[in-house]
Structure formats: C-alpha cells, structure tokens
Amino acid sequence: MRERRCRRALLRRATRGVGLGVALGLSLGFGLAGCEREPPSPPPRAQEVFHLNGYEQDFGYSQAVLIDKTLYVSGTLPVDSAGRLVAPADMAGQMRAAYTNIRNTLAAHHAGFDNVVKETVYTTDIDAFVKASDLRLEYYDKERLPTVSWVEVKRLLDPQFLVEIEVVAELP
Numbered sequence: 001m002r003e004r005r006c007r008r009a010l011l012r013r014a015t016r017g018v019g020l021g022v023a024l025g026l027s028l029g030f031g032l033a034g035c036e037r038e039p040p041s042p043p044p045r046a047q048e049v050f051h052l053n054g055y056e057q058d059f060g061y062s063q064a065v066l067i068d069k070t071l072y073v074s075g076t077l078p079v080d081s082a083g084r085l086v087a088p089a090d091m092a093g094q095m096r097a098a099y100t101n102i103r104n105t106l107a108a109h110h111a112g113f114d115n116v117v118k119e120t121v122y123t124t125d126i127d128a129f130v131k132a133s134d135l136r137l138e139y140y141d142k143e144r145l146p147t148v149s150w151v152e153v154k155r156l157l158d159p160q161f162l163v164e165i166e167v168v169a170e171l172p
Contacts (some may be wrong), residue, residue: 047065047066047067048065048066049062049064052101052104052105052108061074063076066171069172070170070171071109071111071115071168071169071170072166072168073102073105073166073168075120075166076098076165077097077156077161077164078095078096078097078101078162078163079097080097089162091125091128091129091131091163094161094163095132095136095163095165096135098163099136099138099139102165102167109171111171114144115169115172116140116167116168117146117168117170118146118148119148119149119166119167120151120165120166120167121148121151122151122153122156122163122166123151123162124153124156124161124162125152126152128162130150133150
C-alpha cells in the first residue's frame, strides 16, 4: 500500500511538463529507489520448554528451552529426580550427577554431548573443580570440546552444592 502511494506521488511529480513515457521512465529508473519498503516481519520462532523433573516447573524454571535448533539448558545441579543433593562434599561426584542430568536432557531432544557448543560451569571451589575437570572427557570428545567458561561463585542455590553446569547445544 505504501509503495503504491509512493509510486503515484513520484509519477505526479515527474509528469509536470514532460510526456508520460519520459515521466514513467524517470519515476521507475530513479524515483522508486527512494521509496522505502517496510521490511517483512521475521516468522515467529517456536519456543518449546522442557522439564526433566516435576519440581522444576513448581520452582519456576524450565530445564531447557528449544528455539529452532538451539537448545538452551538451564544450570544443572547435582540432584536426583526428586531434587535431592547427590554426592555431598564430593566435587567429582557432583560433576558426574550434573553431567548425567545434562545427558538426560540432551537425550530427550535426540542429542548428545557432541551437540554442545557452549558450556558454563559455576563452582564454589574452582581449585577442586580444576582437579576433577578431567572427568569432563568422560562426556565430551577431546577433539570436539565446546567453548567453556568456568566461574567461581560465593554460593549456589544450596550451600552444599559445589557445582552447577549449563550448556547450549545445536541440534541435528
């Protein structure tokens, strides 16, 4: 509609004192370039939420959100399906529990650790995490590691949690 009005206005201006053929050529050749078109709106992006365990929705978050082919996995804690802490005071045990939960979330989306492109680890003890960090290679292929950020924090949701891991994965 806006483009049609722009063409008419250009044609009126161009036809003053010249023939219609010349005016039409001028308006098409030069004038339409000045008409702004509104860019088409991008199609809506489908968002699909996922809950690994029932308590997540009650607690007010989704374990994962899928947008197009990108899966954003929330910070994953070392808990069992009832939300109880696994491996108190054991960094390696808590890391395994968190990675197991991440594996289950990825598997529910027909993906695995090879699909992970970004990992962020929050830990209350970076030294203990670094000592246990080799166990990450039980989950990731050493030749296809994701980007990673390791961040030491003062505390996590529960003071007994030593680690929380979030990932972003590109699905096939």
